[in-house]
Amino acid sequence: MKNKKAASKTLDFFQKTLLLITASVLFWLSNPNIFFEDGLGWLAWFNYLPVFFLIRKCNIRQSILYGAFYGIISYGLYGYWLNTFHPLGLIIVCIAYMIICALLFVGLKWADLICIKNGWLLQFVCVCAYEYLKTLGFLGMSYGVTAYTQWKFTTLIQICSVTGVFGLNLLVIFPSAFLFSLISKKQAKQKLIHQVDFERKSHISAYVKKEKALAVNSLRLTYICGLTWAALFFSTLIYGNYVVRQPVSKKxxxxxxxxxxxxxxxxxxxxxxxxxxxxxxxxxxxxxxxxxxxxxxxxxxxxxxxxxxxxxxxxxxxxxxxxxxxxxxxxxxxxxxxxxxxxxxxxxxxxxxxxxxxxxxxxxxxxxxxxxxxxxxxKLVPFTESFPLKHTFPSLYVRLLNGGSHMWQKGDExxxxxxxxxxxxxxxxxxxxxxxxxxxxxxxxxxxxxxxxxxxxxxxxxxxxxxxxxxxxxxxxxxxxxxxxxxxxxxxxxxxxxxxxxxxxxxxxxxxxxxxxxxxxxxxxxxxxxxDIAGMAEAVLGAFILLIQTIVVIIKKILDKK
CATH class of the missing domain: 3.60.110.10 (Carbon-nitrogen hydrolase)
Incomplete structure (x- = not known):
């Protein structure tokens, strides 16, 4: 029995590690990288698929750990060139994304827990919100936003003249969430069908019947969302084709x-x-x-x-x-x-x-x-051109200057x-x-x-x-x-x-x-x-749904105790 448990834990760890590595490598290769100078943009449509499966397998504590490793590995591979400037630059970026991605994974896991049937939709919105929010503030940088991987697909990216890059992000990130929902729900449906077949022999369970009906409805929602995405995708291509054919100024x-x-x-x-x-x-x-x-x-x-x-x-x-x-x-x-x-x-x-x-x-x-x-x-580069905490951390400031940083004054117009x-x-x-x-x-x-x-x-x-x-x-x-x-x-x-x-x-x-x-x-x-209304809307919507769903879960637990 102990051997079986140990083997099960080993297999579980191996699966999670494989998903972590796959997610990091997909992110790296979809962007311009050391092997493919233009990046393999088509991979970006599946970047988050292994992330969603990894989140499903983790508990809250594990999600923190795997999120931290995802941030370190993915951005360590993606921004390896920072080491040429100064190893400290790469270390700072990896630490920053270790924290950011740990928080992201916790948020995704919480979404999975509080929205059992359709948590994938909330997770999708949360990922889009994360990619917008990470570009803001002193440490904010746009490097690594998923939609940028599509830069060679001229027809597709014309939609950005309407929605900005974070509108295109919705189109590119959605297939990962859709495929995750489709695969996981079909697996759940098959499991319930087997349960129904088994219990039919000994008086069918009303609970299992109800769960099967819910699974069918949930899968139907996934198909509807998929068809909506397909309509938007083809509309985007039609619009892009129209735009690129428009003449530009002759002057x-x-x-x-x-x-x-x-x-x-x-x-x-x-x-x-x-x-x-x-x-x-x-x-x-x-x-x-x-x-x-x-x-x-x-x-x-x-x-x-x-x-x-x-x-x-x-x-x-x-x-x-x-x-x-x-x-x-x-x-x-x-x-x-x-x-x-x-x-x-x-x-x-x-x-x-x-x-x-x-x-x-x-x-x-x-x-x-x-x-x-x-x-x-x-807009000055953090730590290499600007360090607002130089009086709070003078030793770090001196180290940055000695490492080749050139601190500039900020323009104002x-x-x-x-x-x-x-x-x-x-x-x-x-x-x-x-x-x-x-x-x-x-x-x-x-x-x-x-x-x-x-x-x-x-x-x-x-x-x-x-x-x-x-x-x-x-x-x-x-x-x-x-x-x-x-x-x-x-x-x-x-x-x-x-x-x-x-x-x-x-x-x-x-x-x-x-x-x-x-x-x-x-x-x-x-x-x-x-x-960037699309990015702001994604951030507000994600935070709002998370808050409302959390309140609903808390109220439900209080009522159940009574």
Whole structure:
């Protein structure tokens, strides 16, 4: 007897572990990864299937443990490239998701317990709510949202111009919940049928009869939900096909996006001078191929010394000479330049402040002296660019600085630039992974995103394609084009429907030249007008149903005691 129990426990542990590993690997492979640079997006439709089965097998305590391991394994595999920047970065992310996913699994288990027959529907809503909520706050990041895996399916993702990425999330996550419900309910139904057959021989049990009827009704609800999803899915494809066939504006400007393949770890005036020289050379090569280039874009912090500060106040002769050389080149050039710069501001009697900025120059207008329009990054990367608890944890703050972190000041304005008929904004680094930031830029009047980024530190194609996948959705949501100029990839031009029109090879010096349409200033998508209502609705609905069902269970227990 003891041997049978031990064998049963061993088998149970093996099944749970297998489900845990399968769920983590599905999440990893569905996103851009070390083996498949674009990710296997079709796997995302089944990402949560093993999670739901794992939850069913666990009790509350076990769900905490398996949730914690799911967070560590899945995000450890997904974000392995953080280790290149600093092992502490990967550790922080894994710890964060260890806690977040432990809470998620507890919530899913509680939903399973309080909604015995149709808990799968509540679990489905809770998963969608989790994926929205995890993007909020200081630690919030959009990396790992399921719908981003569909970035290559241009027709499907057009629905995001109405619902945003979290509306598409409903479509992509639902099949996991549906298949879980279908499989588990069919198994339960078969079990009840056997019970009925057995008890028919010895006076059939009314209870078993009732349970069989409930199982049939519950299975019928699953089919109805499945048919509703199928109708929505095909409607989405029809809508997407209609959108991608719509003509875009015939008016356009020509943009050259430069990729300098610069290492962010190398410092010093010699390195800065070499890099500016390369940027100028690549620009001249691009302009030799096309004399009609209206805009030239250089990546995030492509010019390391502060252009304005070193020109106006700098006492380093070599830096001043470098900036003067750069300004002379800009003033002799006919194109509008968008340049990533480490912008310094000095106030009397106060510490110097540093901003990760985009500077826009136009010859004959704001080059000599340098008086460019400026946008400074507003969403800073946690722990590497911003650490609000530096006075509470000074030792950790020092350790972060010693590890290569560069703390920036936060910008305070969603700047919209207007040059040569193109109204554009410049989300910097991972700002284009946040729908709220880019949406606000469009509400302010922007009709094009020019993203300046530097993912070269990751030395990872997977990292760069994960970032690119999210950038595609910003164009689709707001129906505006995107130009990306990156240090090593992915430098490209994205159409308003999310199609990648031009793309440069990664980890090399390169550039892309392409036409960017001038979009109608008066047109805004439903998403631009309403925002992430789908995500907010999922969070509110999940919390509301959980609360109501919990109250019902408590009241029922009180009445049963009486």
């Amino acid at each position: 356009s400007v020509t943009v050259a996006a430069i990729q300098n393949n610069d290492s962010p770890w190398k410092n010093g005036i010699e390195e800065y001078s070499r890099n500016v020289k390369n940027l100028i050379q690549l620009t001249e090569e691009a302009q030799s191929l096309s004399s009609e280039i209206d805009f030239v874009v250089w990546p995030e912090t492509a010019v390391a010394p502060s252009i304005i500060y070193n020109y106006d106040y700098g006492n380093d002769v070599r830096r001043f000479m470098l900036i003067s050389q750069l300004l002379n080149f800009l003033d002799e050039n006919n194109a509008v330049f968008v340049i990533g710069n480490s912008h310094e501001v000095e106030f009397r009697g106060a510490e110097k402040q540093y901003y990760n900025s985009a500077l826009v120059f136009e010859s004959g207008k704001n080059v000599h002296p340098p008086e460019p329009q400026i946008y400074s990054k507003m 969603y700047t919209v630039f207007n040059y040569r008929g193109l109204k554009f904004s410049t989300p910097i680094c991972f700002e284009d992974t946040f729908s709220t930031i880019c949406r606000q830029m469009v509400l302010n009047g922007s009709r094009c995103f020019i993203n300046l980024s530097n993912d070269s530190w990751s030395k990872s194609t997977a990292c760069q394609h994960q970032h690119l996948a999210m950038a595609v959705f910003r164009s689709v949501e707001n129906r505006v084009p995107t130009v990306r100029s990156t240090a090593s990839g992915v430098t490209c031009i994205i159409s308003p429907t999310g199609k990648i029109e031009k793309i440069a090879p990664e980890f090399c010096q390169a550039f892309v030249i392409g036409k960017v349409p001038l979009m109608n200033e008066n047109s805004q998508t439903v998403f631009t007008k309403t925002g």
